[in-house]
Amino acid sequence: MTLPIKKLISMNEYNEAAPEGYEWVLAKTKVKFVESETEDLAFHIDGIMNFTMVSENGDIYSGDIIGTTDPDFSFEMYVGSEKEGYISGLVKTGEKAQLRYEEMLGGEVFFNLQ
Numbered sequence: 001m002t003l004p005i006k007k008l009i010s011m012n013e014y015n016e017a018a019p020e021g022y023e024w025v026l027a028k029t030k031v032k033f034v035e036s037e038t039e040d041l042a043f044h045i046d047g048i049m050n051f052t053m054v055s056e057n058g059d060i061y062s063g064d065i066i067g068t069t070d071p072d073f074s075f076e077m078y079v080g081s082e083k084e085g086y087i088s089g090l091v092k093t094g095e096k097a098q099l100r101y102e103e104m105l106g107g108e109v110f111f112n113l114q
Contacts, residue, residue: 047073053089
């Protein structure tokens, strides 16, 4: 059993092993809301809706199977707040995938996972 699935099972006993040919990636992630045009509007971030795993070839993994994390990475934040949690995803075994953050309005940022 790989370290990510051991950690996922410790977070939620119903998390399952990766299907054959795939492995779990577990990214401990931190975000800090530094500034905004107005301080009274919240910034919403969701580990499932805003993040996807992307293959070396640029293909987006389906996300049909997700691991439940604790703490999960879904927050409502205001200027000055900082949050931390986990994002999980399946990738092909041995692949150097990336984690893609996508804003609801269309901006994207990619993070290397290895």
